[in-house]
Amino acid sequence: MKIVVDTNILVSFFRDNPVRSIIINSEFFKLELFSPEQAIEELRKNKPVLFKYSKLEKDEEFESIISSLNSFVEIKPRFFFEEFKEKSEKISPDKKDSMFFALSLKLNCPIWSNEPRLKRQSSVNVFSTSDLRKLLNI
Numbered sequence: 001m002k003i004v005v006d007t008n009i010l011v012s013f014f015r016d017n018p019v020r021s022i023i024i025n026s027e028f029f030k031l032e033l034f035s036p037e038q039a040i041e042e043l044r045k046n047k048p049v050l051f052k053y054s055k056l057e058k059d060e061e062f063e064s065i066i067s068s069l070n071s072f073v074e075i076k077p078r079f080f081f082e083e084f085k086e087k088s089e090k091i092s093p094d095k096k097d098s099m100f101f102a103l104s105l106k107l108n109c110p111i112w113s114n115e116p117r118l119k120r121q122s123s124v125n126v127f128s129t130s131d132l133r134k135l136l137n138i
Contacts, residue, residue: 002032004075004104006097006113007039011046013127014054018127022136023072029136032071034107036099040066040075045093081106087095091123 005023013017026033043050047062056062081088081102088101101124104111110125111118117136118126127135 001030002034002080002102002107002109003132004107004109004111005033005035006100006111006115006118007035008026008044009112009129010035010039010043010069010073010116011050011053014050014056014065017054018133018138022129022132022138023069026072029138033112034103034109035073036081037075037077038099040070076103076106091121093117093120 007025009019022029022031023033037131042068050056050062054065056065067104079098081099084102084105085098088098088105089095092098097113097115097118100111100113100118104124110127112127112129112132114128116128
């Protein structure tokens with residue numbers, strides 16, 4: 001199953017938890033994970049918060065995790081889903097999340113996010129980690 005991964009899920013990859021386990025074992029679960037390049041930009045922009053959250057101490061550790069993440073999640077450039085920008089801005093409950101909706105529409109797949117507000121629309125399925133764990137029977 002293809003699924004678009006929201007930034008809040010990518011943040012969870014920085015700590016040992018069920019989200020990290022699902023991402024690392026995505027091939028086993030037959031998941032194809034995708035995220036827009038803006039999500040990685042957002043992680044980099046919030047590096048100080050991620051350092052505190054994950055107890056990282058060095059830039060090299062951060063870059064290593066980003067590199068590892070890139071081996072599990074296919075990062076898509078803006079131009080890949082640009083044709084869905086206008087539609088995604090109309091359906092996304094928050095404009096800053098519209099890129100996830102655009103990628104989801106392009107790939108015709110759900111979004112994995114723990115942000116409840118993203119479920120406040122009926123155009124794209126949004127799975128929380130709990131929903132995904134039930135679907136995967138884990």
